[in-house]
Amino acid sequence: MSSLIEFRGVTKSFRSGDAAVAAVADIDLTIERGEIFGIIGYSGAGKSTLLRLINALEHATSGSVIVDGRDLTTLRERELRSVRAGIGMIFQQFNLFRSRTVFANIAYPLKVAGWPKDKRTARVTELLAFVGLTEKAWAYPDQLSGGQKQRVGIARALATNPAILLADEATSALDPETTADVLALLKRVNAELGVTIVVITHEMEVVRSIADRVAVLDAGRIIELGTVFDVFSEPQTPTSQRFVGTVLRNQPGEADLERLRGKHSGRIVSARIHDDGRLGAVLSDAVGRHGVRFEIVYGGISALQGRSFGSLTLELLGEPEAVDALIAELRTVTEVEEVAA
Numbered sequence: 057m058s059s060l061i062e063f064r065g066v067t068k069s070f071r072s073g074d075a076a077v078a079a080v081a082d083i084d085l086t087i088e089r090g091e092i093f094g095i096i097g098y099s100g101a102g103k104s105t106l107l108r109l110i111n112a113l114e115h116a117t118s119g120s121v122i123v124d125g126r127d128l129t130t131l132r133e134r135e136l137r138s139v140r141a142g143i144g145m146i147f148q149q150f151n152l153f154r155s156r157t158v159f160a161n162i163a164y165p166l167k168v169a170g171w172p173k174d175k176r177t178a179r180v181t182e183l184l185a186f187v188g189l190t191e192k193a194w195a196y197p198d199q200l201s202g203g204q205k206q207r208v209g210i211a212r213a214l215a216t217n218p219a220i221l222l223a224d225e226a227t228s229a230l231d232p233e234t235t236a237d238v239l240a241l242l243k244r245v246n247a248e249l250g251v252t253i254v255v256i257t258h259e260m261e262v263v264r265s266i267a268d269r270v271a272v273l274d275a276g277r278i279i280e281l282g283t284v285f286d287v288f289s290e291p292q293t294p295t296s297q298r299f300v301g302t303v304l305r306n307q308p309g310e311a312d313l314e315r316l317r318g319k320h321s322g323r324i325v326s327a328r329i330h331d332d333g334r335l336g337a338v339l340s341d342a343v344g345r346h347g348v349r350f351e352i353v354y355g356g357i358s359a360l361q362g363r364s365f366g367s368l369t370l371e372l373l374g375e376p377e378a379v380d381a382l383i384a385e386l387r388t389v390t391e392v393e394e395v396a397a
């Protein structure tokens with residue numbers, strides 16, 4: 057892979073009264089050609105600003121934004137327009153023209169780019185088939201469901217064959233089932249058309265479903281960056297742990313722990329499950345040897361990017377020394393955390 061989008065020491069500040077407030081600060085980030093890159097963060101974290109710096113709807117206060125080898129901070133408006141032509145964008149509220157048909161909405165960017173009518177018609181027909189809306193060509197946006205509107209948005213964004221697609225909370229207005237359909241379409245856009253996609257979202261499920269890598273943004277800074285597998289299986293910061301906790305139930309939360317403490321008198325430990333299967337092997341062998349009984353009281357295994365990870369929470373019952381010896385043995389193969397005595 058080669059880098060397609062690069063942020064080098066980028067800060068974007070806005071004036072707020074007399075002060076300058078940084079919406080994003082000191083961003084160093086490289087997005088590779090062909091990947092689906094997720095940016096997650098709470099409201100106000102700076103996600104939209106970061107996205108809008110890629111198509112120069114915002115201009116960096118300092119640092120450089122490099123897209124396909126061109127440093128946007130050195131370009132004139134006319135050159136920026138040609139960069140923007142290679143970047144499509146979709147939005148939470150779809151931003152379709154209500155007074156135009158689906159066909160005309162998709163044809164619009166082609167018209168602006170000066171495509172002749174026969175070529176426009178051929179391209180729109182092709183795009184309608186790709187997003188599965190051939191029958192809706194002459195419908196108006198108000199006659200479509202949310203998912204169909206976003207399909208039109210995607211077709212319109214792809215009309216001029218951009219290398220990059222920016223998705224700004226593109227599924228946040230949709231129900232879970234429609235979200236899954238739209239995300240599947242975005243995956244096809246990436247896999248079949250080779251379009252690099254940057255997705256900003258506050259929903260970890262979106263990141264889990266489609267992204268290859270993810271950056272966690274907090275107060276304008278990237279606090280974590282990695283493959284979706286790494287960030288989900290070992291989130292390093294409390295913010296990332298909270299996001300991961302919204303979609304994975306491997307580890308008991310505070311309320312679960314309280315319930316477990318009330319119900320179980322033995323020592324309770326959580327042990328990480330890795331792809332290697334060693335926890336299961338050691339557990340089945342060692343409990344008998346140490347004379348410890350156990351009960352599984354909480355846990356879950358998730359699969360992501362073709363690998364498994366998870367956690368098992370066990371109540372251990374036996375002589376204190378025997379339980380200590382078992383925990384020590386488990387610790388030789390995985391991470392074990394005592395969560396309640």
Ligand SMILES: Nc1ncnc2c1ncn2[C@@H]1O[C@H](COP(=O)(O)OP(=O)(O)OP(=O)(O)O)[C@@H](O)[C@H]1O
Binds near residue numbers: 071099101104106
């Ligand atoms: N044009 C602007 N003028 C002044 N402040 C702005 C402007 N755009 C963004 N900000 C501020 O920058 C910060 C980051 O905003 P941004 O919209 O990028 O965050 P976000 O993570 O996309 O949030 P949301 O999901 O709510 O849109 C916020 O504090 C916001 O108020």
